[in-house]
Amino acid sequence: MSDDVPKITPSYGYGDLTDLIRRMTGDEKHEVSAHSTLDVLWVLYDSVLRVNPASLEDPMRDRLVVSKGHGPMALYAVLAAKGMVDVDELTSYGRYDSPFGWHPDRLRIGAVEVSSGSLGHGLAIAVGVAYGLRVSGIASPRVFCLLGDGELDEGSVHEAIALAGRLRLDSLTAVVIDNESSTHGWPGGIASRFEVEGWRGVTVDGRDHQQLSNALNGDPPLHKGVPRVVVCELAPGGVHQSSPDELRQP
Numbered sequence: 001m002s003d004d005v006p007k008i009t010p011s012y013g014y015g016d017l018t019d020l021i022r023r024m025t026g027d028e029k030h031e032v033s034a035h036s037t038l039d040v041l042w043v044l045y046d047s048v049l050r051v052n053p054a055s056l057e058d059p060m061r062d063r064l065v066v067s068k069g070h071g072p073m074a075l076y077a078v079l080a081a082k083g084m085v086d087v088d089e090l091t092s093y094g095r096y097d098s099p100f101g102w103h104p105d106r107l108r109i110g111a112v113e114v115s116s117g118s119l120g121h122g123l124a125i126a127v128g129v130a131y132g133l134r135v136s137g138i139a140s141p142r143v144f145c146l147l148g149d150g151e152l153d154e155g156s157v158h159e160a161i162a163l164a165g166r167l168r169l170d171s172l173t174a175v176v177i178d179n180e181s182s183t184h185g186w187p188g189g190i191a192s193r194f195e196v197e198g199w200r201g202v203t204v205d206g207r208d209h210q211q212l213s214n215a216l217n218g219d220p221p222l223h224k225g226v227p228r229v230v231v232c233e234l235a236p237g238g239v240h241q242s243s244p245d246e247l248r249q250p
Contacts, residue, residue: 012081014042014209020077024093024100036177036206037146038074040232043212044144044175045082053083056110062141063129065114067122068148068177072104075112084111120154123147123174127164130172144173144216149190150181158193165198168225173216174199177206179234194229206232 012020017038044064045051051061066075073093080087085099092098099108103117114125126145133141151157164172176190186193191201200223204211215230222228 011083012087014046014081016081017042017074017077020080020087020090021073023087023090024073024076025091035074036148036179036234037068037071038077039207039209040146040175040177040212041074041078042081043209043216044146045078047213048216049144050141051111053111056084059138060141063113063126063143065122065126065129065143065145066104066112066116067119067126067151068146069103069116069122070119072100072102072117075104076100079109079111085109119148119151120156122151123157123160123164126172126174127160127167127169130164130169131167133171134169139171142171142173143169144175146175147177148181149176149178152176152182152186152190152193153184161194161199162197164227165194168198169227170222170225172227174227174229175216176229176231177234178203178231190231191229194227199227199229201229201231203231203233206234 021035021038049062049064051058051064055061066072076085076090076093079085080090089098090100093100094102099105101108104112104115106112106115113129114122116122123145126143130143133139133143147157161174174194178190189203191203195201202215204215206212212230212232218228
């Protein structure tokens with residue numbers, strides 16, 4: 001990021017996320033989906049992504065494409081905690097005039113890179129972003145894409161996996177929430193589907209903040225010309241066994 005971008009100190013921590021999510025009420029059908037991404041989103045914004053409220057237009061910022069855009073309460077809560085959206089506006093969630101819709105909208109929220117929620121599109125967009133940055137000569141930003149394992153049922157995702165490997169997009173990291181919701185599953189594990197196309201894969205506990213931080217920051221080390229996938233395993237059956245009140249600290 002540019003050297004003149006000030007560092008912003010957030011006023012909320014991980015322990016405040018449950019309360020921030022509680023502020024969003026309404027006819028929400030994807031609350032479980034939201035909680036499945038909460039830890040990953042927190043770690044990304046807390047210790048991985050080079051982005052803050054003052055750098056949303058900085059070309060050197062890291063990008064996060066949230067392909068898993070349905071049930072975005074976790075995303076909104078984390079953005080609020082990091083000072084990128086107004087905490088007081090969270091209570092407007094789902095209203096026709098609210099910036100916080102049931103799918104994130106980049107035209108209403110500056111911190112959202114891509115409007116999403118229609119599954120199967122995000123990884124292809126992230127491939128395009130990473131490739132576009134490369135051909136523009138902007139080499140340092142990393143591009144992350146957050147997907148659900150159910151999205152791997154979509155053919156467009158497999159085309160994007162193959163293309164990223166062929167283009168050797170080493171700035172790209174796919175982050176897959178594995179809550180066993182795919183239709184058929186993946187013999188050999190999800191990471192193997194990416195690895196056969198030239199990616200490097202690592203599988204971690206999707207609730208362990210240290211494992212997540214290590215993997216997302218490049219442990220094992222990133223390799224030149226090799227995109228990375230981090231598979232984040234959750235509890236069997238796709239539902240974290242603790243209630244939102246029991247979200248453990250990192």
